[in-house]
Amino acid sequence: MSDTQLAIEVQHLTRRFGDFVAVRDVSFQVRKGAIFGLLGPNGSGKSTIIRMLLGILPPSEGGAIVLGRDAYIESESIKPRVGYMSQHFSLYADLTVRENLEFYGRIYGLDNVRLEERKKAVMELTGIDDFVDQLAGTLSGGWKQRLALACSLIHEPDLLFLDEPTAGIDPVARRHLWDLLFELSGRGVTLVVTTHYMDEAERCTDVGYLYLSRLLVLGKPDELKQLPQITPEGTRRFELRVPHVAEHLANLRQQPGVRDATLFGETLHVLIDEDVSPETLKSHLGVADQEIEMRPIAPSLEDVFVTLTANAEKEGAEVVGEEIAAEVSQPDEQLMPQKGLTAKPRKRVPGKPMFGLWAVLVKEFFHIRRQPITLFFMLVVPVMQTIIFGYAIDTQIENIPMVVLDLDGRKQSRDVISAFLNTRRFQLEQTAINSEQFHRALTSGRAKVGLRIPPDYSDKLLHGEQAQLQVLIDGSDSQVATTAQSTAQLLGLNLSIARAKSFADNLQVAPSRDPNGELALPIDARTRLLYNPGLESAHFFVPGLVGIILQLVTLFLTSFAIVRERELGTLEQLFVTPVGRMGLLLGKLFPYAMIGFVELLIVLAVMIYAFGVPINGSITLLLTLSMLFMVCSLGLGLFVSTVATTQLEAVQFAFIIMLPSVLLSGFMFPRSEMPLPIYLVTFAIPVTYFIEILRGIVLRAADFFDLIPSVIGLTLCGLMVITGSVMRFQKRL
Numbered sequence: 001m002s003d004t005q006l007a008i009e010v011q012h013l014t015r016r017f018g019d020f021v022a023v024r025d026v027s028f029q030v031r032k033g034a035i036f037g038l039l040g041p042n043g044s045g046k047s048t049i050i051r052m053l054l055g056i057l058p059p060s061e062g063g064a065i066v067l068g069r070d071a072y073i074e075s076e077s078i079k080p081r082v083g084y085m086s087q088h089f090s091l092y093a094d095l096t097v098r099e100n101l102e103f104y105g106r107i108y109g110l111d112n113v114r115l116e117e118r119k120k121a122v123m124e125l126t127g128i129d130d131f132v133d134q135l136a137g138t139l140s141g142g143w144k145q146r147l148a149l150a151c152s153l154i155h156e157p158d159l160l161f162l163d164e165p166t167a168g169i170d171p172v173a174r175r176h177l178w179d180l181l182f183e184l185s186g187r188g189v190t191l192v193v194t195t196h197y198m199d200e201a202e203r204c205t206d207v208g209y210l211y212l213s214r215l216l217v218l219g220k221p222d223e224l225k226q227l228p229q230i231t232p233e234g235t236r237r238f239e240l241r242v243p244h245v246a247e248h249l250a251n252l253r254q255q256p257g258v259r260d261a262t263l264f265g266e267t268l269h270v271l272i273d274e275d276v277s278p279e280t281l282k283s284h285l286g287v288a289d290q291e292i293e294m295r296p297i298a299p300s301l302e303d304v305f306v307t308l309t310a311n312a313e314k315e316g317a318e319v320v321g322e323e324i325a326a327e328v329s330q331p332d333e334q335l336m337p338q339k340g341l342t343a344k345p346r347k348r349v350p351g352k353p354m355f356g357l358w359a360v361l362v363k364e365f366f367h368i369r370r371q372p373i374t375l376f377f378m379l380v381v382p383v384m385q386t387i388i389f390g391y392a393i394d395t396q397i398e399n400i401p402m403v404v405l406d407l408d409g410r411k412q413s414r415d416v417i418s419a420f421l422n423t424r425r426f427q428l429e430q431t432a433i434n435s436e437q438f439h440r441a442l443t444s445g446r447a448k449v450g451l452r453i454p455p456d457y458s459d460k461l462l463h464g465e466q467a468q469l470q471v472l473i474d475g476s477d478s479q480v481a482t483t484a485q486s487t488a489q490l491l492g493l494n495l496s497i498a499r500a501k502s503f504a505d506n507l508q509v510a511p512s513r514d515p516n517g518e519l520a521l522p523i524d525a526r527t528r529l530l531y532n533p534g535l536e537s538a539h540f541f542v543p544g545l546v547g548i549i550l551q552l553v554t555l556f557l558t559s560f561a562i563v564r565e566r567e568l569g570t571l572e573q574l575f576v577t578p579v580g581r582m583g584l585l586l587g588k589l590f591p592y593a594m595i596g597f598v599e600l601l602i603v604l605a606v607m608i609y610a611f612g613v614p615i616n617g618s619i620t621l622l623l624t625l626s627m628l629f630m631v632c633s634l635g636l637g638l639f640v641s642t643v644a645t646t647q648l649e650a651v652q653f654a655f656i657i658m659l660p661s662v663l664l665s666g667f668m669f670p671r672s673e674m675p676l677p678i679y680l681v682t683f684a685i686p687v688t689y690f691i692e693i694l695r696g697i698v699l700r701a702a703d704f705f706d707l708i709p710s711v712i713g714l715t716l717c718g719l720m721v722i723t724g725s726v727m728r729f730q731k732r733l
């Protein structure tokens with residue numbers, strides 16, 4: 001066969017997954033215009049071969065020429081001429097029939113006029129025009145398959161791969177689909193079909209039978225039936241029709257001269273030695289002669305495969321596979337070597353990187369429109385989160401519950417209690433009447449602070465002796481405890497200073513005086529609070545929260561958008577189209593970047609109007625740097641999608657990224673307080689820089705020059721994340 005007559009030329013194709021060999025040294029040829037059937041039990045390697053021929057799975061050894069080019073290395077230039085209908089329904093369930101067709105038309109680069117022509121043609125061919133505005137996910141199994149066929153034909157391919165196209169559909173739909181395949185074959189399209197159905201195998205012009213990853217046999221159905229192994233010399237094949245046919249199977253197999261007996265519906269196919277007469281065979285059945293029908297038959301394809309599989313099991317698949325494949329068909333060795341194949345791995349020839357961007361973009365907007373829950377998650381939830389967290393996170397500690405045991409009960413002791421309550425740090429939970437009540441309030445957790453005033457408190461003060469107050473603090477919550485401790489100590493100091501001042505006044509002595517000549521403390525440390533004079537927690541936390549929420553939403557959504565396609569099988573379907581890698585990525589990421597930007601504006605508005613945190617610096621600078629951060633965050637989402645294979649894994653990976661972003665970025669805890677190794681890690685977290693930028697611009701009116709270190713950090717993180725993710729995201733499985 002000449003080079004130009006061949007659609008596919010496969011030589012010594014092998015694919016390993018770790019130690020497991022899924023396809024072992026397979027070679028065959030497919031003529032242009034043929035209907036080539038690839039048969040074999042589950043797991044024999046059919047889909048793996050198709051994926052290698054489509055160029056989405058690299059072979060471990062050997063290779064293939066498809067439409068005159070190396071299937072893997074030059075796959076991008078083959079894709080526009082090839083169609084693929086995968087084993088599972090892998091179109092977009094939330095897009096209508098029309099939208100699916102238009103998407104696949106656009107991704108193959110059809111212009112509007114051509115797209116209309118082709119849409120009409122494939123709808124007529126498959127008869128799907130009546131369902132054009134129905135969502136693909138709501139079609140019945142048979143119509144889904146027709147839609148998949150229509151989509152795979154929209155660009156008029158020369159070669160069509162169909163992986164179990166009739167699995168799970170009824171016999172009438174199966175017949176219709178095959179009628180379509182014949183029509184396509186009649187128009188010169190080469191078809192490669194995998195199937196488990198023998199009647200479908202009979203309809204193929206050529207078949208290859210795989211068993212345990214090897215090609216056992218290859219040829220035209222009629223040639224295969226003539227194979228000497230199927231009906232060996234000195235044997236004959238009969239069909240027996242007898243009542244209760246299954247009951248006779250075991251008995252017949254044990255009779256001398258019976259080589260094989262297999263059930264075929266209501267009949268038995270038996271292979272017997274020529275010297276066993278039909279009468280002898282009948283006599284073994286123990287059934288009246290007139291109830292048995294017996295006629296000689298030629299082997300069916302099922303006989304061929306059943307016999308070959310049984311032989312392979314007996315003798316070991318490897319030996320039989322080599323012998324039979326060699327016997328039936330040998331690929332033309334002449335055709336392969338000059339193509340180079342993949343013997344020496346060469347770099348893949350890239351396609352057009354941005355091809356298909358518009359098609360993917362439009363499709364993503366359709367998805368978003370059809371899933372209001374996604375929009376809710378993207379736009380409404382962040383606002384709710386900002387409001388809830390913004391109010392919930394308050395580092396101002398006030399109203400610490402306090403129990404008081406006043407054993408003195410005079411004016412001085414009541415003044416102390418008032419002084420404690422006037423700080424607003426403490427709130428009187430209980431006035432205990434004895435020590436037991438006092439301690440119980442603390443052990444039960446009702447009170448966090450216990451103030452015990454001894455009976456001689458007033459007396460000691462009046463007599464100029466040092467009086468003691470006992471303040472017991474529950475140290476379980478360190479933040480509350482330290483606040484209570486410092487407040488109590490400061491209060492003790494202030495009360496003492498007040499007493500000392502009045503004492504000094506009475507004596508007319510003073511360590512120092514203020515400019516008005518009034519008695520004053522020697523040192524006056526004056527503090528002034530900048531940027532957040534009211535010490536409002538919201539001013540510090542809400543800008544940080546903007547960064548955290550922006551990362552949360554963009555990271556989850558982008559990683560999900562890609563992993564979901566992988567899980568549904570639509571990504572595999574996209575990989576066999578000529579869509580460019582960047583076209584696919586940008587098309588998928590851009591809509592989420594836009595939504596992220598809108599979300600940013602909304603959350604900033606909440607920050608300004610709900611929490612009264614104004615943006616003191618430049619809004620333009622803030623939005624520009626936010627976009628830089630968004631690129632980083634989308635890149636992280638993309639990275640997750642390259643490591644996760646399921647949506648559940650994506651959630652887990654996204655959490656692994658989110659946790660340090662919340663805890664180590666400086667959003668909650670100051671980075672400077674962290675141990676050195678952890679502190680160094682914080683430099684690798686993009687949101688660290690973004691939070692610095694947000695707080696800088698919002699609170700301190702920082703300009704670009706003030707923020708240069710953070711901008712550099714964020715840019716470096718962005719470059720690393722995006723480069724790593726794009727390199728990892730390959731158009732292959």
Ligand SMILES: Nc1ncnc2c1ncn2[C@@H]1O[C@H](COP(=O)(O)OP(=O)(O)OP(=O)(O)O)[C@@H](O)[C@H]1O
Nearest residue numbers: 017020022040041042043044045046047048049087
């Ligand atoms: N990515 C992979 N990693 C590991 N093993 C794989 C991978 N892909 C396929 N396999 C294994 O390779 C073998 C062949 O799989 P393949 O899907 O090609 O079989 P098949 O003949 O198409 O089966 P079926 O008729 O059930 O679709 C199977 O054992 C499968 O588990």
